[in-house]
Amino acid sequence: MIQRRGGRVPMLFSCLNSSLKHALACPWPVARTRNQEVGPRDLLDPVLAATARSTSVSLACDALQGFDSDTVHHHLRKLSPEESLAYAQEANRNLLRQARETGLLREPQVVALDTHKDPDYTHDHEDCIKARGHRGTGYVLDYLSVETVGDPRLTLSFVPVTAKQPVRDCYAKVLGGAQRECAIRMLLADRGTYGRPLMRALQERGIPYVIAAPRNSLIKRRIKNAKPRAKPVPGRGCFYHETKVTLRGHGPPLTTNVVLFWRPDKKPGKLVCFPFATSETLLTPERAHELAYMYLKRWNIETGYRIKNKLRIRTCSPHPGVRRFLQYFSILAHNLWTLVRAQEPHRKRKEKLSLRAFQAMLDTLVATRAH
Numbered sequence: 133m134i135q136r137r138g139g140r141v142p143m144l145f146s147c148l149n150s151s152l153k154h155a156l157a158c159p160w161p162v163a164r165t166r167n168q169e170v171g172p173r174d175l176l177d178p179v180l181a182a183t184a185r186s187t188s189v190s191l192a193c194d195a196l197q198g199f200d201s202d203t204v205h206h207h208l209r210k211l212s213p214e215e216s217l218a219y220a221q222e223a224n225r226n227l228l229r230q231a232r233e234t235g236l237l238r239e240p241q242v243v244a245l246d247t248h249k250d251p252d253y254t255h256d257h258e259d260c261i262k263a264r265g266h267r268g269t270g271y272v273l274d275y276l277s278v279e280t281v282g283d284p285r286l287t288l289s290f291v292p293v294t295a296k297q298p299v300r301d302c303y304a305k306v307l308g309g310a311q312r313e314c315a316i317r318m319l320l321a322d323r324g325t326y327g328r329p330l331m332r333a334l335q336e337r338g339i340p341y342v343i344a345a346p347r348n349s350l351i352k353r354r355i356k357n358a359k360p361r362a363k364p365v366p367g368r369g370c371f372y373h374e375t376k377v378t379l380r381g382h383g384p385p386l387t388t389n390v391v392l393f394w395r396p397d398k399k400p401g402k403l404v405c406f407p408f409a410t411s412e413t414l415l416t417p418e419r420a421h422e423l424a425y426m427y428l429k430r431w432n433i434e435t436g437y438r439i440k441n442k443l444r445i446r447t448c449s450p451h452p453g454v455r456r457f458l459q460y461f462s463i464l465a466h467n468l469w470t471l472v473r474a475q476e477p478h479r480k481r482k483e484k485l486s487l488r489a490f491q492a493m494l495d496t497l498v499a500t501r502a503h
Contacts, residue, residue, distance in 0.1 A: 144485065147475040148493055151468055152180075154230045158222040161215035162207050177498050178204050179458075182445040183465045184495035189445060196499065211453035217292060220460030221309070224287065227467045228313045231286060236474055240317035241280045242426065243310060244433040245325065247293060248440075250274040274459065276302050278310040281320065281432040284474045287463050288313045292456070300329040307333055318342060320430035326409060328379045328386045334411065335386075342427050345390055345407040350377065355405050358392050365417040370395045371403070372420040374413070389413045393424040439487060440466045465494075 160172035178199050181192035189208070193201040231237050277290040289309030291302050310316060316339050321330065323344040334341045345351055354375050362371035371394040378387045389410055394403040410423055444462040449455060469490045 144472060147472050148497055151230060151471050154226045155223045155464055155468060157226060161219050162210045175204055175207055177501060179461060180494060181498045183443055184491045184498060186442060188447060208454050209451050211457050213452050213456045216453050216457035216460060220464060223464050224467060227471060231471055234475060236284060237314040240315040242282060242318045242429060243278050243316055244281050244320045244430045245278050246433050247276050248274045248437055276306050278306050279433045279436050281429040284470045285432060285436055286467050286470055290463060303330050303333040307337055311337060320427055328381060331386055331388055340411045342423050343409045345409050351407050355392055362394060363417060365421045368421055370421055374415060391420055393420060
C-alpha cells in the first residue's frame with residue numbers, strides 16, 4: 133500500500149517527472165503547422181493520459197478538457213511507421229541511459245528474446261508476417277524484443293517483424309541494440325526461434341544462449357538412443373546427455389550443442405526430457421542442471437507482454453503509423469513504470485508500486501502539466 137502522507141509519494145512523483153523528461157526529450161517527428169500552435173507536448177500529453185487510463189486518445193482529450201481530439205489525431209496521422217519506430221527507440225534509449233545512471237544494468241544481464249503476437253483483424257497488418265496458432269487462431273508477428281528477466285525487468289531493444297526484411301536481419305538489429313545497452317550474460321529463447329538465423333547471429337556476436345529445441349524426428353531419435361547413456365546429476369534426480377546437431381538449409385550449415393535433460397515430472401517416479409540448444413560444451417552435471425532451470429526465467433518476458441497489453445492505448449484507427457506508435461508507446465510506459473519502481477526510496481519493502489497506482493500517478497501528473 134502506498135503511503136499518501138509525506139515521504140514516499142512526493143519522491144515517486146519527482147522520479148516519475150524526471151523519467152518522463154528523459155524519455156520524451158527527443159525530436160518529435162511531426163513538424164508544427166503554420167495555422168495551429170501545436171507542439172510535441174500538446175500531442176504527447178493526451179497519449180500519456182490515454183496510457184494512464186487504458187483508454188483511447190479521444191477519451192483522454194475529453195477528460196483533460198483543453199485538447200481537441202481531431203487536432204491530435206490529425207497530427208498523429210502524419211506519423212509514418214519508420215518515424216514512429218525511430219522516436220520510440222530514441223525515447224527508450226533515454227530511459228535506459230537514466231537506468232544506468234541510477235546504477236542499473238551495470239552487471240551482465242540474463243535476457244529473453246521473443247516475438248510479440250497480435251490478432252490478425254485489420255488491414256494494417258498487410259506488411260507483417262502472418263501465422264496460425266495451434267488452435268487455428270490467426271495472428272501476426274508484431275515486433276521482436278529483448279528484455280531482461282531479472283529485477284528490474286526492462287526492454288532493451290525492439291524492432292518490427294515485417295515482410296520487408298529477412299528475419300535474420302531482425303535478429304541482428306535487435307541483438308545489436310541490446311548489446312549497446314548492457315552486457316548480455318545469457319540469452320533465453322523458446323523453440324519458435326530455434327534455427328540457423330538466430331543461432332548464427334548469436335555466434336557472430338559471442339552471446340551465450342539457451343534455446344529450447346523442438347521435438348522433431350531428429351531430436352526424438354537422439355532422445356531414444358541417448359537415454360541409456362545419460363549421466364546423472366548428483367542429488368537432483370536428473371540426467372543429461374550432450375549431442376551435436378547440424379542444422380542445414382540455404383547457406384552454410386551450422387553446428388550447435390544440444391543437451392537432452394531428463395528431470396522429474398509431476399507424476400512421482402516419472403522423468404520428462406527437456407531438449408535445449410546451448411553455446412556451451414563439455415558441461416558438468418551442475419552446469420547442465422543450472423542451464424536447464426535457468427530457462428524457466430524466460431517466462432518473465434510473457435509477463436512483460438501481458439503488462440504492455442494493459443498499458444496499450446486503444447484505437448480503431450487503420451493508420452499504420454498511429455497503430456505502431458501506440459504499440460511502441462506501451463513499451464516505453466512499461467520501462468517507465470519499471471524505472472520508477474527501481475528508484476523508490478524503500479526498494480526493499482514488499483509494497484512495490486503497483487501498475488494501477490503508477491497509472492493513477494501518471495494521470496495526476498499529466499493533469500497537472502495540462503493546467
